[in-house]
Amino acid sequence: xxxxxxxxxxxxxxxxxxxxxxxxxxxxxxxxxxxxxxxxxxxxxxxxxxxxxxxxxxxxxxxxxxxxxxxxxxxxxxxxxxxxxxxxxxxxxxxxxxxxxxxxxxxxxxxxxxxxxxxxxxxxxxxxxxxxxxxxxxxxxxxxxxxxxxxxxxxxxxxxxxxxxxxxxxxxxxxxxxxxxxxxxxxxxxxxxxxxxxxxxxxxxxxxxxxxxxxxxxxxxxxxxxxxxxxxxxxxxxxxxxxxxxxxxxxxxxxxxxxxxxxxxxxxxxxxxxxxxxxxxxxxxx
Amino acid sequence: xxxxxxxxxxxxxxxxxxxxxxxxxxxxxxxxxxxxxxxxxxxxxxxxxxxxxxxxxxxxxxxxxxxxxxxxxxxxxxxxxxxxxxxxxxxxxxxxxxxxxxxxxxxxxxxxxxxxxxxxxxxxxxxxxxxxxxxxxxxxxxxxxxxxxxxxxxxxxxxxxxxxxxxxxxxxxxxxxxxxxxxxxxxxxxxxxxxxxxxxxxxxxxxxxxxxxxxxxxxxxxxxxxxxxxxxxxxxxxxxxxxxxxxxxxxxxxxxxxxxxxxxxxxxxxxxxxxxxxxxxxxxxx
Numbered sequence: 001x002x003x004x005x006x007x008x009x010x011x012x013x014x015x016x017x018x019x020x021x022x023x024x025x026x027x028x029x030x031x032x033x034x035x036x037x038x039x040x041x042x043x044x045x046x047x048x049x050x051x052x053x054x055x056x057x058x059x060x061x062x063x064x065x066x067x068x069x070x071x072x073x074x075x076x077x078x079x080x081x082x083x084x085x086x087x088x089x090x091x092x093x094x095x096x097x098x099x100x101x102x103x104x105x106x107x108x109x110x111x112x113x114x115x116x117x118x119x120x121x122x123x124x125x126x127x128x129x130x131x132x133x134x135x136x137x138x139x140x141x142x143x144x145x146x147x148x149x150x151x152x153x154x155x156x157x158x159x160x161x162x163x164x165x166x167x168x169x170x171x172x173x174x175x176x177x178x179x180x181x182x183x184x185x186x187x188x189x190x191x192x193x194x195x196x197x198x199x200x201x202x203x204x205x206x207x208x209x210x211x212x213x214x215x216x217x218x219x220x221x222x223x224x225x226x227x228x229x230x231x232x233x234x235x236x237x238x239x240x241x242x243x244x245x246x247x248x249x250x251x252x253x254x255x256x257x258x259x260x261x262x263x264x265x266x267x268x269x270x271x272x273x274x275x276x277x278x279x280x281x282x283x284x285x286x
Numbered sequence: 287x288x289x290x291x292x293x294x295x296x297x298x299x300x301x302x303x304x305x306x307x308x309x310x311x312x313x314x315x316x317x318x319x320x321x322x323x324x325x326x327x328x329x330x331x332x333x334x335x336x337x338x339x340x341x342x343x344x345x346x347x348x349x350x351x352x353x354x355x356x357x358x359x360x361x362x363x364x365x366x367x368x369x370x371x372x373x374x375x376x377x378x379x380x381x382x383x384x385x386x387x388x389x390x391x392x393x394x395x396x397x398x399x400x401x402x403x404x405x406x407x408x409x410x411x412x413x414x415x416x417x418x419x420x421x422x423x424x425x426x427x428x429x430x431x432x433x434x435x436x437x438x439x440x441x442x443x444x445x446x447x448x449x450x451x452x453x454x455x456x457x458x459x460x461x462x463x464x465x466x467x468x469x470x471x472x473x474x475x476x477x478x479x480x481x482x483x484x485x486x487x488x489x490x491x492x493x494x495x496x497x498x499x500x501x502x503x504x505x506x507x508x509x510x511x512x513x514x515x516x517x518x519x520x521x522x523x524x525x526x527x528x529x530x531x532x533x534x535x536x537x538x539x540x541x542x543x544x545x546x547x548x549x550x551x552x553x554x555x556x557x558x559x560x561x562x563x564x565x566x567x568x569x570x571x572x
Contacts, residue, residue, distance in 0.1 A: 008474035016485055017524065106472025113471065116429070117407040124405035124412070134470075143402070147471050151437045151508050184420075185399065185433050185506055186392025188294035189499040199302055210496035213475040220471055222437055238303065 005214035005225070006093070006271040011102030012066035012073055019131040025064050028072040029057055035068075036061050037075040037107055043089045044104050050097035052104060063110060064132030065103065075107050075133075077114050086218045093271040101271075102215070109217040110134075113147040116219075121145065152221045153192045154180035156277050157205055159230040163253060163281065164201060165265070166237075166245035174266040176246065176256075178274040180223070193226050201245050202236025205229060211280060214273040223273045227281070253278055291500035291511070292379070292557040297388030298352035298359055305417040311350050314358040315343055321354075322347050323361040323393055329375045330390050336383035338390060349396060350418030351389065361393050361419075363400050372504045379557040387557075388501070395503040396420075399433040402505075407431065438507045439478045440466035442563050443491055445516035449539060449567065450487060451551070452523075452531035460552040462532065462542075464560040466509070479512050487531050488522025491515060497566060500559040509559045513567070539564055 035054035038045040045053040061074040120138035130137040157164040165176035181196035190208040205228035256267040268274040321340035324331040331339040349361040406424035416423040443450040451462035467482035476494040491514035542553040554560040
């Protein structure tokens with residue numbers, strides 16, 4: 001069986017029950033085992049072995065990320081004025097040990113959410129970190145705001161043994177990947193899969209099945225991987241969303257995953273759940 | 287096969303491609319077939335047949351919900367100062383035709399999101415509806431904000447042929463239902479299922495499998511239904527979250543779904559995905 005998607009996995013023990021207890025969190029900050037995440041250019045710093053870098057506690061870091069064994073783990077908020085360079089952060093993934101990826105994802109998503117949620121959406125007042133950094137609270141109207149997790153469906157539509165893959169304008173040359181889009185209010189996962197394939201490629205699908213999921217911290221998506229059966233293969237491509245979309249045979253997908261000179265397209269990178277979906281399809285697991 | 291979860295289904299044609307075209311939306315507002323959703327006490331109004339009530343266009347409703355056949359459908363934002371009475375809205379579901387439920391969910395989630403997102407979270411400035419009401423835009427810093435969809439895992443943990451169900455403090459007397467909790471940043475669906483069961487009931491699970499999903503507009507959840515295998519049945523209940531949690535046999539679940547005098551607990555209502563999960567489990571579909 002192919003590996004689980006990158007970024008999936010248990011990560012730290014989040015010790016959720018401590019978040020509402022500021023005295024307990026303060027005590028953990030003073031624990032000799034406590035460590036603080038090191039940031040570099042707006043992302044968690046990675047050492048030469050692909051591990052996250054941790055240092056001594058400096059000041060009063062507002063994010064309590066959880067425990068690594070007995071060691072409490074904290075993070076400051078990186079400089080709020082630096083632009084978020086998602087492309088540079090994405091490049092880091094090739095250096096990151098998969099076992100560290102869930103913690104990288106949690107810290108980066110949480111930090112980016114804090115950067116863009118300093119004000120109360122209900123009344124416009126400045127808010128403060130709360131619950132060990134897992135929410136923000138408004139001192140004016142009392143509203144409590146929680147980090148966003150935005151579900152995105154990403155799916156393989158299949159017809160007559162071939163898969164539908166598309167190219168977004170920002171992809172590297174030759175890259176094709178699974179179609180994807182945000183789940184909207186009032187939609188199930190299955191409804192969102194059908195709507196997105198209809199919108200982007202003009203085809204109707206049935207029998208949507210779930211495959212696997214992955215957090216994706218650019219900035220805060222939950223990628224929900226699925227498979228669907230297309231009722232026909234006649235494409236009407238939404239050129240606002242896609243440069244191109246095509247049907248690929250099993251042999252073409254195998255060659256692309258192998259990455260050799262016979263490949264007719266460039267497969268998504270190892271960190272992307274789209275690649276996991278293709279690997280599972282090739283393995284016959286759909 | 288049991289029915290799909292309430293609130294799941296196609297609903298209106300959302301015509302997403304028109305949202306970025308304010309001239310097209312204005313033309314649709316002047317279309318003789320255009321209709322506007324009627325609101326009652328902060329929720330979409332329901333007629334005696336369980337259908338949503340629609341009236342003529344009044345003024346300039348900011349939400350473009352999509353098409354019902356050739357008829358463009360719009361909504362105003364209900365009075366922003368009235369408190370949201372989620373409990374009263376929930377009571378409406380017993381009167382609502384299932385075919386209308388996806389549109390009810392989309393309109394209610396979207397309206398409630400607008401009510402609580404009048405200010406820019408980045409800079410604190412008042413924002414305006416944008417993209418036919420499917421986003422809000424800040425005129426000061428330029429940030430665009432999209433409606434929240436908050437993924438929640440809801441799951442049946444099974445051990446030795448019995449299911450783990452719990453009672454939240456606000457449940458009606460005798461009610462037990464599936465454990466549930468929000469997916470957090472940096473988590474896959476499978477990771478969230480395992481963490482929530484561990485936190486609330488103290489047991490470890492393996493082999494998490496997805497079952498079905500449902501939008502839940504109180505205010506904006508995406509319920510993700512799952513099954514998991516518990517490694518043991520020795521419970522440590524988090525009494526901050528749950529009044530109680532117990533293991534129930536197949537016979538007890540069948541009796542509760544039947545609702546007769548033999549039931550040892552009260553099953554969740556028809557609108558809740560938790561009931562769909564129980565129905566599917568009983569049917570052996572897991």
